[in-house]
Amino acid sequence: MSPYLPKGLPAPTPESDGLSAPYWDGTRRGELMVQRCRDCKTWIWGPEWICHQCHSFDLDWTAVEGKGRIYSWERVWHPVHPALKDHGPYIVVLVELPGADNIRMIGNLLGDPMQDVPIGAEVEAIFEPHDEADPPYTLVQWRRV
Amino acid sequence: MSKRSLRGSVAIAGIGETPYYKHGQAPDSEFKLALTAILNAAKDAGIDPRDIDGFASYSNDRSDPSRIAAALGTKELRFSNMQWGGGGGGGAAAVGNAAAAVATGMADCVVVFRALAQGQFARFGQGPTTPTITGDLAMQAPYGLMSPGQRYAMKCMRFMKDHGVRQEALRAISLASYHHAQFNPRAVMHGRPLDAETYDNSRWIVEPWRLFDCCMENDGAAALIVMPADRAKDLPHKPSYLLGVAAGSDHRCAAPSHNAPNYASSSFASVAPHLYDMAEVKPGDVDVLQSYENFTGGVLMSLVEHGFFEPEASNDFLVPENLMAPGGKLPLNTSGGNLAECYMHGLELQLEAVRQLRGDSTRQVASVDVSMVIAGPMVTPVSSLILGSEATL
Numbered sequence: 001m002s003p004y005l006p007k008g009l010p011a012p013t014p015e016s017d018g019l020s021a022p023y024w025d026g027t028r029r030g031e032l033m034v035q036r037c038r039d040c041k042t043w044i045w046g047p048e049w050i051c052h053q054c055h056s057f058d059l060d061w062t063a064v065e066g067k068g069r070i071y072s073w074e075r076v077w078h079p080v081h082p083a084l085k086d087h088g089p090y091i092v093v094l095v096e097l098p099g100a101d102n103i104r105m106i107g108n109l110l111g112d113p114m115q116d117v118p119i120g121a122e123v124e125a126i127f128e129p130h131d132e133a134d135p136p137y138t139l140v141q142w143r144r145v
Numbered sequence: 146m147s148k149r150s151l152r153g154s155v156a157i158a159g160i161g162e163t164p165y166y167k168h169g170q171a172p173d174s175e176f177k178l179a180l181t182a183i184l185n186a187a188k189d190a191g192i193d194p195r196d197i198d199g200f201a202s203y204s205n206d207r208s209d210p211s212r213i214a215a216a217l218g219t220k221e222l223r224f225s226n227m228q229w230g231g232g233g234g235g236g237a238a239a240v241g242n243a244a245a246a247v248a249t250g251m252a253d254c255v256v257v258f259r260a261l262a263q264g265q266f267a268r269f270g271q272g273p274t275t276p277t278i279t280g281d282l283a284m285q286a287p288y289g290l291m292s293p294g295q296r297y298a299m300k301c302m303r304f305m306k307d308h309g310v311r312q313e314a315l316r317a318i319s320l321a322s323y324h325h326a327q328f329n330p331r332a333v334m335h336g337r338p339l340d341a342e343t344y345d346n347s348r349w350i351v352e353p354w355r356l357f358d359c360c361m362e363n364d365g366a367a368a369l370i371v372m373p374a375d376r377a378k379d380l381p382h383k384p385s386y387l388l389g390v391a392a393g394s395d396h397r398c399a400a401p402s403h404n405a406p407n408y409a410s411s412s413f414a415s416v417a418p419h420l421y422d423m424a425e426v427k428p429g430d431v432d433v434l435q436s437y438e439n440f441t442g443g444v445l446m447s448l449v450e451h452g453f454f455e456p457e458a459s460n461d462f463l464v465p466e467n468l469m470a471p472g473g474k475l476p477l478n479t480s481g482g483n484l485a486e487c488y489m490h491g492l493e494l495q496l497e498a499v500r501q502l503r504g505d506s507t508r509q510v511a512s513v514d515v516s517m518v519i520a521g522p523m524v525t526p527v528s529s530l531i532l533g534s535e536a537t538l
């Protein structure tokens with residue numbers, strides 16, 4: 001599968017303190033890993049060192065099902081990166097995961113960039129590997145179901 | 146214990162700016178622009194610039210106060226303050242920080258300033274071109290979500306969907322700014338009028354925002370002088386008294402990867418009540434409003450969260466005739482604002498709020514007693530303030 005956006009955008013890497021490394025390691029395996037507090041079971045996204053509900057530092061990384069709903073979206077026309085110059089419009093979606101207390105994730109909506117995008121529509125996660133990148137990484141994209 | 150408040154204790158005594166330029170076209174260095182605006186504000190206030198004893202700014206302004214103090218021969222430096230985070234959302238907060246210093250005796254005369262020469266430094270509206278990216282940006286940039294417009298468009302999209310807001314409501318905000326700029330010789334878009342058809346035919350930047358929904362990027366500098374109210378009374382201009390100021394953001398507004406609980410928001414939901422509480426005014430008392438347009442959708446949500454109308458009334462309220470000075474129900478961005486006067490990171494809006502109170506605006510509203518400014522919506526922290534005439538004290 002060819003990537004949704006052209007090559008040359010910045011490659012995601014974990015922070016020097018390693019906070020988000022389990023997420024990026026997970027996407028390479030085709031798993032969607034998010035944080036969950038071991039003490040109060042609150043789902044946490046994006047990655048953080050502490051539970052915002054109970055202040056526990058004891059957070060687990062848990063695989064969640066790649067099933068979501070479109071919470072919001074935008075169609076981008078004006079490129080702000082050289083790799084996107086002369087590339088047509090593309091769609092960014094914000095997806096909430098009902099299986100994990102509606103935490104939200106950012107991705108692209110695969111398919112026709114001019115498609116209608118209904119807020120609330122169901123989507124599924126698609127793993128998009130970038131094996132040639134340095135370092136290699138895998139993005140999580142979304143597709144209408 | 147009496148209520149803790151800044152109401153009426155300080156005033157804006159002077160305002161100044163440089164000429165405003167398109168980005169990259171300022172003939173002077175950014176630091177020289179800052180000095181020029183500060184000197185102009187001191188002259189307007191009728192004070193010796195060496196008597197300025199404090200400096201306040203926001204968005205990591207690059208002109209360091211100690212260097213300015215050395216360059217200006219400041220007699221004594223007593224206050225050197227940077228509002229932390231939020232970019233243009235710190236504009237009113239910087240005035241609040243200056244006011245707090247003056248009101249509590251930490252300083253006697255604080256200048257709030259902002260200088261930008263984007264040609265000499267990085268531009269706001271460009272994405273990162275590093276080969277790798279980390280942290281929260283790593284969850285966004287690889288998906289082509291990079292510029293401020295792209296970062297905030299989904300907030301507005303959700304708000305418009307939830308409340309049935311039409312594109313024409315955003316268009317009205319843009320038309321008002323461009324209309325007012327045609328009366329303002331300082332405005333970068335002076336002589337460049339905008340009509341509804343041109344707006345409708347303009348290209349999308351990122352839906353739901355067209356070209357004319359987005360602020361300019363400019364070079365220049367602006368400054369204003371905050372002094373104790375009793376001292377400001379003896380200076381050349383009618384003082385603009387600070388009635389109230391508030392800064393901050395809603396619960397977990399910066400939750401990473403767009404996880405703010407109140408997402409479709411200008412970030413002012415928790416801030417605006419503090420502002421009105423200190424100022425002791427209601428939205429209906431506001432005679433004229435300057436509301437930071439990074440994007441028109443931010444203005445839409447700012448106005449709702451400051452209580453000017455219910456979200457479901459957006460289409461009815463946001464029509465050009467309501468927003469245009471002098472006769473509109475709520476004259477908005479009467480200098481042209483960030484869209485059409487100059488993107489001086491919103492500080493030009495505060496100068497305009499002062500001009501309206503003095504009766505000096507190029508699109509003056511009749512008998513202004515309460516003049517309000519909203520800074521930088523959708524970021525965190527945000528801030529807003531209310532100025533009043535002597536009659537409001």
Ligand SMILES: [Zn+2]
Pocket residue numbers: 037038039040041042051052053054055056
């Ligand atoms: Zn917990």
